[in-house]
Amino acid sequence: MIYTEKDDREYKDKLRARIQQLKKERNAVILAHYYQRDEIQEIADIKGDSLALSRAARDTDAEVIVFCGVLFMAETACILNPNRIVLLPVKEAGCPMVDMITIDMLRQKKKEYPDAVVVAYVNTSAAIKAESDICCTSSNAVELIRSIKKKQILFIPDQNLAKYVQSQIPEKEIICWEGFCPTHIRVHEGQIRAAKRLYPDAEFIAHPECEPSVLALADYIASTAGMIKYVEKSKAKEFIVGTEYGILFELRRRNPDKRFYTPTEGLLCANMKLTTLGWLAHSLELMEYRIEVPQEIRIRAKRAVDRMLNVFADKK
Numbered sequence: 001m002i003y004t005e006k007d008d009r010e011y012k013d014k015l016r017a018r019i020q021q022l023k024k025e026r027n028a029v030i031l032a033h034y035y036q037r038d039e040i041q042e043i044a045d046i047k048g049d050s051l052a053l054s055r056a057a058r059d060t061d062a063e064v065i066v067f068c069g070v071l072f073m074a075e076t077a078c079i080l081n082p083n084r085i086v087l088l089p090v091k092e093a094g095c096p097m098v099d100m101i102t103i104d105m106l107r108q109k110k111k112e113y114p115d116a117v118v119v120a121y122v123n124t125s126a127a128i129k130a131e132s133d134i135c136c137t138s139s140n141a142v143e144l145i146r147s148i149k150k151k152q153i154l155f156i157p158d159q160n161l162a163k164y165v166q167s168q169i170p171e172k173e174i175i176c177w178e179g180f181c182p183t184h185i186r187v188h189e190g191q192i193r194a195a196k197r198l199y200p201d202a203e204f205i206a207h208p209e210c211e212p213s214v215l216a217l218a219d220y221i222a223s224t225a226g227m228i229k230y231v232e233k234s235k236a237k238e239f240i241v242g243t244e245y246g247i248l249f250e251l252r253r254r255n256p257d258k259r260f261y262t263p264t265e266g267l268l269c270a271n272m273k274l275t276t277l278g279w280l281a282h283s284l285e286l287m288e289y290r291i292e293v294p295q296e297i298r299i300r301a302k303r304a305v306d307r308m309l310n311v312f313a314d315k316k
């Protein structure tokens with residue numbers, strides 16, 4: 001038997017109907033990051049960057065949070081809203097950058113720099129957040145570090161975001177960890193120059209996880225939500241997009257008259273793409289995979305996340 005496109009559409013429609021039904025029965029909310037597959041972004045109740053999704057998880061009244069993203073995001077939801085059931089549809093959906101730092105490595109580094117304020121990018125495990133002074137996301141890293149009185153900052157684990165922050169605040173001394181995002185480092189300066197030659201009127205927008213030589217060519221640098229806001233305001237009609245291509249779904253939806261190009265083929269985060277409609281339905285059906293953070297870690301990690309949220313308490 002040949003499985004046709006029509007069969008696929010019917011199968012997905014059935015899954016969508018089942019997801020909607022289960023969502024009601026379980027009193028669940030579906031959160032999705034902008035790097036998720038189009039079909040997941042379509043069915044999500046709330047989409048956003050890491051910061052917006054953390055806030056949504058903190059503020060929801062739903063009993064169950066289904067987090068279509070990667071593990072650190074679901075853990076952050078648990079940290080902020082421990083009275084909810086947090087589900088990650090695919091248990092293997094992690095972020096490789098998170099695994100580029102361990103507690104022992106961090107403790108050793110803290111001994112080397114006893115006066116440094118430890119700023120943890122939200123792309124860290126709950127246990128690493130618990131060992132840190134304050135958290136940040138790509139949308140607030142610069143402003144947050146500017147608000148810290150001490151000069152010396154130990155920024156973990158993304159070296160590119162750390163270097164970007166340093167370039168914006170030269171008066172600080174930022175000690176970089178050597179972590180990186182395997183997706184964003186695939187963007188190269190040469191590809192951007194070539195794309196600019198091909199699309200001379202296009203603006204280049206980039207995520208700060210890209211390397212400094214790439215960011216040097218950017219017209220605008222921001223988190224995923226920041227890029228989406230920028231494109232809506234910009235007068236330009238074409239954009240070269242320096243981040244995971246899942247974001248094109250929301251960019252195109254909001255700006256049907258604008259054109260978007262990725263600098264390199266298949267600029268995808270394999271972990272973000274693991275979540276499918278099938279896994280989402282499975283997750284709600286069996287209430288899997290439940291993410292929990294031990295209380296002792298959760299309380300200390302929450303301190304770091306709350307400090308970040310409190311710096312921007314008056315800003316939505």
Ligand code: 13P
Nearest residue numbers: 049050051137138223224
């Ligand atoms: P944003 O917070 O910009 O959505 O980024 C999350 C992330 O993992 C980027 O790779």
Ligand code: SF4
Nearest residue numbers: 095096097181183269
């Ligand atoms: Fe992690 Fe990079 Fe994927 Fe973001 S895009 S979740 S930083 S691997």
